Amino acid sequence: MKKFIKLVVLLLAAVLVFNLSACSGERSTNATSKAEEKGIIYGSAPESGTLDPAGISSTYYWYYSAFTLAPLVELAEDGSYDCITAESYDVNEDMTEYVFHIREDAKWNDGSDCTSKDFLNTIQRSLDPNCGSGYSDMLFVIKNAEEIYNGTADISTLGVECSDDKTLKFMLKEPCPYFTDLMSLPVFMPSNVKYATETNGEWCHNPETSLANGPFYLAEYVPEQYCLLKKNPNYVQADRISLDYVKIVCIADTQSMINAYKTGEIDIAPADYTVLGEYDGKPDLKVVPSITSYYTLLNWNVKPLDDVKVREALCIGINRDEVCASAGSDTESSTFFVAKYLTSKVSGKNWVEEIDPLFTEDIQRAQQLLAEAGYPGGAGFPELIFKYPSQQIDADMAQAIQAQWKKNLGINIKLEAQEYQVNISDRRAKDFDICRMRWTADFADPNTYLTMYTSDSTYNDSNIICPEFDDLMAQANVNTNPEERFALLHEAEKVLIGKNFAFIPILNKQNITLVNPKIGNFVIDPSRNSYRYKYATLSE
């Protein structure tokens, strides 16, 4: 009996500890039976969207599309643009017209021609407000796109022309020097006109109809478990592919992901800081500064957050290094909104190297500001609610920030952990006092961050109204001189954060990945600061 009880206790502890997240990363049976086939197994968070480039996208989509869909052009590691599906492209003098010439031999994996209409297909479907794509607004630089999305213009007026099957012409509403950067976004990927008619439809999970123009094609798809991608002989640069297959398996939880990597179940595992000690100095460990910014939104419509003194006090009254110590050793404090390690295509320098900090932490000054605003020592400050999704890093940050405000400023904040989707919908509905926010650059340009908080932006969830910032952004958007444009963007960020303290930058996070040392020839994707594995090789 005693032994039995011991066993039960152990079992119970094990269940609690590992939370039995539905991990299902069995090695493909093909991999062992066909020993001559070379492939890699990639761990991913489970799919929370679809595989339709015009639809709801998730991390899973990004991993999938990196292997299966080939953009017109793509940013190379050295900052130049690689033409992939396009042969060449022309830009007019004032950067308002872009013409892409698609390669004659660009084909889908079933052998049919990959045409300009396939690219147009995704764009048109993404302009339906019901598509669920988070990237629709990236199309708004195209003439009439925003009007079509809002239902005030007809789809036929869209500023995209397909004069023939291999020519795609974009007419923009204003100069856009970073337009080619956008080409790797989902909304600019092709989707086959013949099959991809229904947005988020069944076609995108069916190997028969989910066609690929990229290095691999979808061979097998099991929902919530895995998808198997095989080498696409019709790919325009098929000679660069060395792998025979790529398998993407779903693993819900980071600790399970790391365990799966250790047991050899997967070859590539997105991990977190808990592996830094164990894998220190080993070739498996790959650390890249991420271009993800974590910051805290303050709702300008909620008193007393409408007072710039209060916002400044909250901003400089935090010791960010202490927050980072609790949030994990893969985080680094930041006083910028734009991610510190976003590389400028103009100077080749990181964002942080080009400018002084936007503010300095100073608890005494914060206390003084708070007193000036009418809350000496935090007395009388209303109990605001801090909403955040119940994920580890967000929970850690929220608890650390709350404790610091309490200790440094005497302010009591109530924490409210929410289910992820609930948090997003509350934020989008502007129903919060204080809310955590995270932004990962979608393309390597500071615009991806800064345009979110102009007064008229759909992403401006915290009711920021800052005419000086709007003005600087408008100037930057029409300026075609890269140096001047970057200077204006730096200035705009300074006004937004350093002067108006519109929200509170907290930290940047690193991307930590465990990669099987047998895998070689993978390169940094500078548009997302992650790795590209499509041309990876496998040594014996």
Place this chain on the structure above:
Amino acid sequence: MDDTAEKLKSDWFLPIDPSEKNDEFIAVESKSFLSEAWGRFKKNKRAVFGLIVVIFFILLAVFGPLISKFTYDEQNADVLNVLPNPTYWLGTDKFGRDIFTRLCYGARISLFVGFVSALINLIIGVVYGGISGYVGGKTDMIMMRTVDIIYAVPSMLYVILIMLVLGANVKSILIGICIPGWIGMARQVRGQIISLKEQEFALAALVLGASSRRILFKHLTINAIGPIIVQLTFLVPQAIFTEAFLSFVGVGISAPMASWGSMAQDSRQLITMYPIQLLWPTLAICLTIFSLNFLGEGIGDALNPKNR
């Protein structure tokens, strides 16, 4: 008559020996039902162990925070993730908070949720099941089908939905646990009442003119007390586990308040680096739940008249 009297002769009867005078006396002290049950309970080692552990955790919950020098939310960046030492008896977590203090507050929440929800379930379950069983007929039919409907929805769903509406706090966890929690109790009580109400003592009470309420609560329910208490002792660990689970998945007690579940969740990520941080809350949860189950089993055996 007279003949018979004559037949009884005086020599038939003899005075007994004085030594046998006290043979009719009951030498064993007469015992009440409860003291007899206590006697049986004491012999059950597992049950006594359970009782001791539960009392230990109750003491910890009540007095632990008083003897600790720290508060549950006091962060200290200088002492992140330290191991157990004389200052921090169980070490600190990644915010530099004292784990012992947090464990005590966790015990408060767990035991509070456990006992209060059991009490609420007891009251609702006994009244509902009692009425349903005693009245019977159509009323019973309707009341029990209502129970079936409530029971058809997974209990976790109620909890999560209520948390969404009322926010993450002890109150909504309690409501969430109690909505489906009383059903087992109600069914148990109904079954007991149905069999008891057919017995003679119930009939006697009825004949003597006792009101229905008096018969139900003074006669029938009292006689079903054994199974009710056993059911009650199993409700407590169930509620504690639900609370720990909810806090573990991040929708329970709101931070920075400590709960065993949220402590386990916070330290889970660090399992490879500081496994000891995960050990404490899991140990507390396991010990409490096992002890309460042992205790329940022990009480059930002790109260069962067949074990006499």
